[in-house]
Amino acid sequence: MSVKSLCVFSAVLVLCCVGCEANQKASRGVTVPFVFDPRAVCEPRCQHMGLCIRNNTCFCSKGYMGEFCQYATCYPKCKNGGECLRPGKCRCLPGFGGRYCHKVTCEGGCLNGGECISVNGVVKCLCPSGWMGSRCHEAICPQRCQNGGVCVAPGICSCTDGWLGGACHTAYCKQLCLHGGKCIAPNVCRCREPFFGPQCKNKRKP
Numbered sequence: 001m002s003v004k005s006l007c008v009f010s011a012v013l014v015l016c017c018v019g020c021e022a023n024q025k026a027s028r029g030v031t032v033p034f035v036f037d038p039r040a041v042c043e044p045r046c047q048h049m050g051l052c053i054r055n056n057t058c059f060c061s062k063g064y065m066g067e068f069c070q071y072a073t074c075y076p077k078c079k080n081g082g083e084c085l086r087p088g089k090c091r092c093l094p095g096f097g098g099r100y101c102h103k104v105t106c107e108g109g110c111l112n113g114g115e116c117i118s119v120n121g122v123v124k125c126l127c128p129s130g131w132m133g134s135r136c137h138e139a140i141c142p143q144r145c146q147n148g149g150v151c152v153a154p155g156i157c158s159c160t161d162g163w164l165g166g167a168c169h170t171a172y173c174k175q176l177c178l179h180g181g182k183c184i185a186p187n188v189c190r191c192r193e194p195f196f197g198p199q200c201k202n203k204r205k206p
Contacts, residue, residue, distance in 0.1 A: 094123075104116050177191070179200050
């Protein structure tokens with residue numbers, strides 16, 4: 001698309017209105033003072049509606065810069081390694097978001113009160129006490145859940161059938177072990193002499 005411009009020549013400089021037409025009463029363009037050569041040629045051509053004012057010299061429209069107005073500019077500048085695609089529009093690297101890539105974003109978000117932070121360009125979740133993992137999704141049980149138990153919340157184990165206790169370390173026998181017997185595994189009693197049997201209720205004869 002061609003750029004229409006009106007220029008007023010003087011001995012020193014030229015006032016050009018970029019984007020104006022002669023029969024307009026109110027200009028919608030921008031009037032700027034610069035030395036202008038109407039026969040100037042720019043190769044390659046000025047991009048993004050830039051105006052060729054001297055040979056291979058472009059006057060760039062707002063939001064663009066470079067020898068041939070080929071680069072977009074963002075203000076504020078794109079942060080955290082982001083790339084300016086067009087004026088005011090940044091393309092952000094993974095882990096960052098927001099209009100100017102100024103916000104840190106963790107994929108999937110941080111759970112259980114975790115905070116998304118950036119450390120030396122590495123985005124990660126900062127987990128509160130009692131939680132760990134890439135998204136703060138793994139609870140920490142200092143006592144360690146035993147016998148197939150699973151840590152479901154800080155310090156809390158979910159035990160499999162037949163096990164009890166804070167660390168799932170205590171076996172459970174549906175029928176009590178008698179005569180001083182001890183439950184050592186789900187529904188398994190360890191009997192004291194001279195007793196024996198599933199519940200230690202049988203006694204050996206002397």
